[in-house]
Amino acid sequence: MFNSTLSDAELWAAIRHNDEAAFTALFDRYWVRLYKTAQVYIKDHEVSEEIVHDVFLNIWNRRDVLEIESFPAFLLTATRYQVYNRMRSAKSPVILAPEGLDISEPQDSNAGESHIMIQEFQQELDQYLVQLPRRCQEIFYLSRVRQLSNQEIAGRLGISKRTVENQITVALKHLRVCLKHVSSAILMMYLLK
Template sequence: MPDFTITDTELWSSIQSGDSRALQSLLDRYWVRLYKTALKLTRDPEVSKEIVHDVFLNLWQRRDKLEIESFPNFMLTAVRYQYYNRARLTKAPVTLVDNYDKFNNSSIANEGEVRQIELELVNNIRGYILPLPKRCQEIFLMSKTEHLSNSEIADKLQISKRTVENQLSIALQYLKKVLKNNFLLLISTITYLVLVK
C-alpha cells in the first residue's frame, strides 16, 4: 500500500538525490492510474506495462534535469508521450481528422481515446500560439490541423511559399521557447506536429 504521508514533492526530492526506494514509492503510488491510462490507449496489457515501465525509467534517468510542478499531470502526459512515440516508431497513423472513416480500425486500438488526446493537444497548441500575429497563427493551424502543404497554404492566402515557411518556423520556435520548462508537453507537442506533417 503506497505511503501517502509523504508528498510527491518530497519523494521527487529524494529521487533527485538518487534514492531508488523513493522511486519505488512513487511507482507504487501511480502504477495503477498510469497502467489504466496506457491500457485505454493500447488495449494491450503487456504494452501498457512496458509504457509505464518506460515512464519511470525515463523519470529516473532524467531526474537531474526535470522540473515537475504537478505529478499527476506530468505522469499522465508522460504515458501519452510514450504511446505517441511508440505509434510513431511503428508508423501507426495518428492524425487529427473530422471524419472517423479516415481512421484505419486495425491500426489504432482506441479511436475515441486517440482523438480525445489529439484534440486536447491541439487546444493546448491553440492556446499557446495566441500571442503570435494572426497571420502566423492562421498559417500554422492550416498546416497542422488542416494538413495543407506549404504550397497549398501559399496559394490559398495569395502569399509566397517562402513567407509560409518563415511563419511556420516562427511558430515552431515560439512553441519551443514557451514550452521549454515543460519537457513532456514540448516533446508530445513536437511529436504530434511531426506525425501530422
C-alpha cells in the same frame, strides 16, 4: 520501505538526491493508474507495461534536470506522449481521448507551421545523432523510431539489456546537452519517447 504518507513533493526531493527507495514508492503509487491510462488507448498488456516503465525510467534518468510540480499531471502527460509515439510509429490512427469521445481532426490552427517546426527539429536532431558512436545510434534508432523494447533490441543485437539501457541513456544525455535551446515541450515530446 518508504512511509506511504509522504507527499509526492517529499518523495521527489528524496529522488533528486538519488534515493531509490523513494523512487520505488513513487512508482508503486502511480504505476497502476498509468498502466490503466495506457491500456485505454493501446489495448496491449505488454506495450502498456513498457510505456509505464519507459516513463519512470526517463524520470529517473532526468531527475537532476526535471522540475515537476504536479506528479499526476506530469505522469499523465508523459504517458500520453508515449502512447501517441507508439501509435504514430505503428501508423495507427491517433486518438488520444477515452473511448466514446470522437476526436478526428487536430485542433491546431497552425498545423502547417507546427509541421515545419517539427521537420526542422528532426533535421537538427539527426545532425546531433550522427555525432554518437554507430552502435549507440543504432540502439537509439531501434528504441525511439522502431519502438522496440530494450529486451527486443538486446536479443536482436546479441547484447545485454543493461547495455541497451546504458546506450539509450548516453544518447539522451548527449541530445539534452545539444538541444538546450529547444523548447522544453518539444524536447519532452521527443526525449520521453
